Amino acid sequence: MENPSNVNKHIDKEAYLEKTSSSVSEEVGLNTVNAITYKEQLQLCVRHRRAILAAFACSTTPILIGYDLTLIGSIIANTEFVKQFGVYSEALQTWSLPASYQLVWTIVQYSSAILSAIGSGYLNDYFGRRVCFVVTVLLTTAGTFVELFSKNWKVWVAAKVLMGAAMGSMQSNTQTYVSDITPTAIRGITLSLFQFWIIIGQLIASCVLEGTSKVDSSSTMRPCQQRAFHRRL
Numbered sequence: 001m002e003n004p005s006n007v008n009k010h011i012d013k014e015a016y017l018e019k020t021s022s023s024v025s026e027e028v029g030l031n032t033v034n035a036i037t038y039k040e041q042l043q044l045c046v047r048h049r050r051a052i053l054a055a056f057a058c059s060t061t062p063i064l065i066g067y068d069l070t071l072i073g074s075i076i077a078n079t080e081f082v083k084q085f086g087v088y089s090e091a092l093q094t095w096s097l098p099a100s101y102q103l104v105w106t107i108v109q110y111s112s113a114i115l116s117a118i119g120s121g122y123l124n125d126y127f128g129r130r131v132c133f134v135v136t137v138l139l140t141t142a143g144t145f146v147e148l149f150s151k152n153w154k155v156w157v158a159a160k161v162l163m164g165a166a167m168g169s170m171q172s173n174t175q176t177y178v179s180d181i182t183p184t185a186i187r188g189i190t191l192s193l194f195q196f197w198i199i200i201g202q203l204i205a206s207c208v209l210e211g212t213s214k215v216d217s218s219s220t221m222r223p224c225q226q227r228a229f230h231r232r233l
Contacts, residue, residue: 036185044186052190055178058133059193061170064140066201068163070209072106077209085153101153105160112164113171120172129177136173139166 036044045052075081076097086097124132143162150156175194182190 041186041189044183045189048183048186051182052186055182055190056193058174058178059190060197061136061174062194062197063201063204064163064170065167066198066203067205068109068167070202070205072109074205074209076102078212084151085156104157108157109160109164109167112161113168116165116168117172118168120169124173124176129173129180132169132173133177136166136169139169
C-alpha cells in the first residue's frame with residue numbers, strides 16, 4: 001500500500017504544476033480553452049454566425065493561390081498562350097515556350113510573394129488588418145488586368161510581380177484577420193478553410209485548362225485569366 005505522505009506530495013506537485021502553468025499562460029497572454037465536442041462547436045458556429053460568415057468570405061481569397069500555382073506550371077497546355085508568349089521554331093515548325101521565360105515568371109512571382117509576406121507582417125501592425133486586406137484586393141485586381149492585356153512575356157513578368165505580392169499579402173493577412181474576428185473555441189474550423197480554398201483553386205484551374213486547351217481560337221487563353229479575375233473578386 002502506498003504511503004499517504006507520498007500520495008499527498010504527488011497531489012501537491014500536480015496542483016503546483018497546474019497553478020504554475022496557469023500563471024505563465026496569463027503572464028504571456030495565452031488564451032487556452034478546454035476541449036469541446038463537435039456538437040458544441042456547431043452550436044457556437046450558429047451563435048456566432050456573423051463572424052463565421054465573415055471568416056468564410058475572407059478565407060476564399062486563397063483560391064488565387066491554388067489557381068495561380070497550378071496555372072503557372074500548366075499554362076503550356078494552352079496552345080494559344082504558347083503562341084502569344086512563346087517563340088516559333090523554323091527547324092521544328094512549331095511554337096514553344098522557352099524554359100527561361102517560365103523560370104523568370106516563377107522566380108519573380110515567388111520572390112515577390114516572399115517580400116510581400118514579410119512586409120505585410122509589419123504593415124498589419126501599423127495600418128491594421130482591414131487596410132492590408134483592401135491592399136491585397138487591389139494588388140489582385142491590378143495583377144489580373146495586367147495579365148488580361150499583356151502582349152508579350154515581359155509584360156507578363158510585371159503581372160507576376162503584382163500577383164506574387166497579392167499572394168504573399170493574403171497569406172500574411174487572411175489567417176491573422178480570421179483569427180481576430182472568430183472566437184477562440186471555433187478558430188480551428190475557420191483557419192482550416194484556408195487550405196480548403198487553395199485546393200478548390202487548383203481544381204478550378206485544372207478544369208479551365210482542360211476546357212480551353214483543345215479549342216483552336218485566339219480567345220482560349222482569356223478564359224484562364226477571366227475566370228481567375230471573377231474568382232478573385
